[in-house]
Amino acid sequence: MSHFAIEAKQLTKKYxxxxxxxxxxxxxxxxxxxxxxxxxxxxxxxxxxxxLGLIPITSGKVAVxxxxxxxxxxxxxxxxxxxxxxxxxxxxxxxxxxxxxxxxLRGTAAPNAVKKALEVVGLPYKDKKLFSAYSLGMKQxxxxxxxxxxxxELLILDEPTNGLDPIGIAxxxxxxxxxxxxxxxxxxxxxxxxxxxxxxxxxxGIIDNGVLLEESSMSELEKRNSKYILLQVxxxxxxxxxxxxxxxxxxxxxxxxxxxxxxxTSLDMGEINKTLILQDITVISSGLCNDTLEDYFKKITxxxxxx
Amino acid sequence: xxxxxxxxxGLVFALAVIFYLVLKLYRVRxxxxxxxxxxxxxxxxxxxxxxxAQENDMTKQICYDINEIAISSQTQLIHQKQSEQxxxxxxxxxxxxxxTPLASLVGYLExxxxxxxxxxxxxxxxxxxxxxxxxxxxxxxxxxxWVKLDSGEQAFHFENxxxxxxxxxxxxxxxxxxxxxxxxxxxxxxxxxxxxxxxINAYTRILNNLLQNTIxxxxxxxxxxxxxxxxxxAKIVIADNGKGISSDNLPHIFERLYQCDHSRSAKxxxxxxxxxxxxxxxxxxxxxxxxxxxxxxxxxxxxPKAL
Numbered sequence: 001m002s003h004f005a006i007e008a009k010q011l012t013k014k015y016x017x018x019x020x021x022x023x024x025x026x027x028x029x030x031x032x033x034x035x036x037x038x039x040x041x042x043x044x045x046x047x048x049x050x051x052l053g054l055i056p057i058t059s060g061k062v063a064v065x066x067x068x069x070x071x072x073x074x075x076x077x078x079x080x081x082x083x084x085x086x087x088x089x090x091x092x093x094x095x096x097x098x099x100x101x102x103x104x105l106r107g108t109a110a111p112n113a114v115k116k117a118l119e120v121v122g123l124p125y126k127d128k129k130l131f132s133a134y135s136l137g138m139k140q141x142x143x144x145x146x147x148x149x150x151x152x153e154l155l156i157l158d159e160p161t162n163g164l165d166p167i168g169i170a171x172x173x174x175x176x177x178x179x180x181x182x183x184x185x186x187x188x189x190x191x192x193x194x195x196x197x198x199x200x201x202x203x204x205g206i207i208d209n210g211v212l213l214e215e216s217s218m219s220e221l222e223k224r225n226s227k228y229i230l231l232q233v234x235x236x237x238x239x240x241x242x243x244x245x246x247x248x249x250x251x252x253x254x255x256x257x258x259x260x261x262x263x264x265t266s267l268d269m270g271e272i273n274k275t276l277i278l279q280d281i282t283v284i285s286s287g288l289c290n291d292t293l294e295d296y297f298k299k300i301t302x303x304x305x306x307x
Numbered sequence: 308x309x310x311x312x313x314x315x316x317g318l319v320f321a322l323a324v325i326f327y328l329v330l331k332l333y334r335v336r337x338x339x340x341x342x343x344x345x346x347x348x349x350x351x352x353x354x355x356x357x358x359x360a361q362e363n364d365m366t367k368q369i370c371y372d373i374n375e376i377a378i379s380s381q382t383q384l385i386h387q388k389q390s391e392q393x394x395x396x397x398x399x400x401x402x403x404x405x406x407t408p409l410a411s412l413v414g415y416l417e418x419x420x421x422x423x424x425x426x427x428x429x430x431x432x433x434x435x436x437x438x439x440x441x442x443x444x445x446x447x448x449x450x451x452x453w454v455k456l457d458s459g460e461q462a463f464h465f466e467n468x469x470x471x472x473x474x475x476x477x478x479x480x481x482x483x484x485x486x487x488x489x490x491x492x493x494x495x496x497x498x499x500x501x502x503x504x505x506x507i508n509a510y511t512r513i514l515n516n517l518l519q520n521t522i523x524x525x526x527x528x529x530x531x532x533x534x535x536x537x538x539x540x541a542k543i544v545i546a547d548n549g550k551g552i553s554s555d556n557l558p559h560i561f562e563r564l565y566q567c568d569h570s571r572s573a574k575x576x577x578x579x580x581x582x583x584x585x586x587x588x589x590x591x592x593x594x595x596x597x598x599x600x601x602x603x604x605x606x607x608x609x610x611p612k613a614l
Contacts, residue, residue, distance in 0.1 A: 031355075075344065078359045107359030109374045151374070153355040184355055184385055241414035254406040 035201030081147035525549025
């Protein structure tokens with residue numbers, strides 16, 4: 001059994017002469033949150049629609065749970081929950097009534113499914129308010145409730161925090177995280193906000209102009225993101241003594257027998273190297289790791305960055 | 308003729324019944340095939356798989372029961388994985404937190420041992436080495452205390468004690484420390500007697516940890532301690548006017564080995580507040596923190612009068 005919930009190979013979408021999604025290889029691992037990051041119009045929604053089989057694929061392949069979705073809809077759709085763009089609900093019914101219709105259509109995994117789904121997103125059960133009177137934030141929440149109504153394994157959420165206020169965004173982020181951490185769900189989420197994705201995702205894919213520029217785990221990115229001087233020396237205790245006495249370095253940590261990290265990056269490495277060598281300490285290597293996430297995104301998207 | 312028409316009605320009725328039963332059978336067969344699929348998947352270890360059932364399906368209860376079993380095994384498995392991960396994280400950060408001061412200590416001692424330093428400088432080196440070894444000792448002690456608490460091996464001795472009197476006795480020891488650290492202080496403790504059932508050592512430890520935390524980390528100049536009592540519970544509020552804790556850090560301060568400034572310098576060890584929290588929990592109380600960056604932090608302990 002493959003450990004990918006979604007695997008896309010060379011996925012391409014063309015509208016006429018225009019290529020909207022260009023040879024995307026996407027790997028969403030089971031039980032993790034995958035953040036698809038890109039500016040508006042980068043191709044995020046198109047990719048999600050192709051994964052769900054809502055629009056035809058020009059070329060390439062997508063496997064969901066290791067299967068081709070075409071012809072298997074009846075077996076695969078019940079295992080997915082999705083919001084793509086604005087979800088469609090009946091304006092003249094209440095939120096609860098709307099969900100009850102979907103529960104009847106799709107079936108449920110447990111009794112009281114509607115009540116539980118509303119609880120998760122923080123909407124009242126059997127409230128009298130009609131959907132047409134809902135605020136944008138409430139509509140968005142109802143959309144998410146609908147996506148989790150049948151307790152699916154895989155959630156595909158296209159900009160789920162659009163239209164929410166900052167507190168709402170934090171709440172939605174919190175329960176998406178909870179769905180993954182406490183319930184083991186796989187989640188594919190798209191956003192154009194770097195800080196959003198970096199707070200939530202385990203893995204991240206950066207898309208720009210239909211091309212997937214980078215696919216990597218968040219911890220890998222964070223490693224590249226921290227600022228420190230990496231110093232490999234023959235004698236760690238002696239080096240520390242020199243650093244403390246002569247350079248007044250306090251903020252450092254020992255990685256292993258020969259490796260030190262110094263978190264004060266303003267130090268003059270040339271001077272330090274010279275002093276160490278004069279004391280018969282062999283400096284195997286010394287280097288500055290200094291790259292913020294923002295800088296990194298700017299670099300790979302060609303300078304403009306994603307905000 | 309009469310009989311014939313009766314027969315015809317009977318035949319139509321029988322056909323209708325057969326048609327209905329065939330439909331029903333078809334639906335049940337389809338359901339069973341879905342259940343079989345899901346069970347196959349569950350057997351292979353995908354505990355997120357659910358079987359969906361419609362309101363009047365004959366197999367509804369079976370589906371719901373399968374889902375319930377899957378959910379409870381999944382929850383168990385996730386808990387197990389989480390504690391394994393927490394343990395791994397503890398060991399990793401531990402190895403750094405012990406290695407770093409130890410390497411530095413060795414550095415100083417080597418310099419003394421090999422007579423690189425002499426006279427006054429040697430005395431200073433000895434002093435620094437001593438301080439470092441003390442710090443390391445405290446860290447290891449705290450760590451063992453935490454592990455003991457965490458695994459539930461610590462034994463407690465609860466007795467009825469006057470909370471106000473006990474608190475006064477504890478802070479009396481802190482007055483000289485506060486004065487030498489240039490802290491103004493103000494204590495508001497009721498003169499009356501207020502009996503609670505607590506472990507005296509544990510309570511002393513809670514206050515000590517919080518006061519030590521304020522002195523070491525707040526960078527403030529004033530500390531207040533106030534006790535507010537009601538019939539059911541006592542609230543102990545310890546506040547400072549220091550730099551405060553940012554909202555990013557605030558939710559994590561009671562986690563073990565969490566340090567706000569991420570620096571590995573000699574101050575603190577990231578265990579004090581975690582221990583305080585565990586000890587408050589033993590008394591069925593709660594501890595929370597409230598902070599405005601730049602204005603100060605407030606720790607609120609709430610202890611029930613009866614256990």
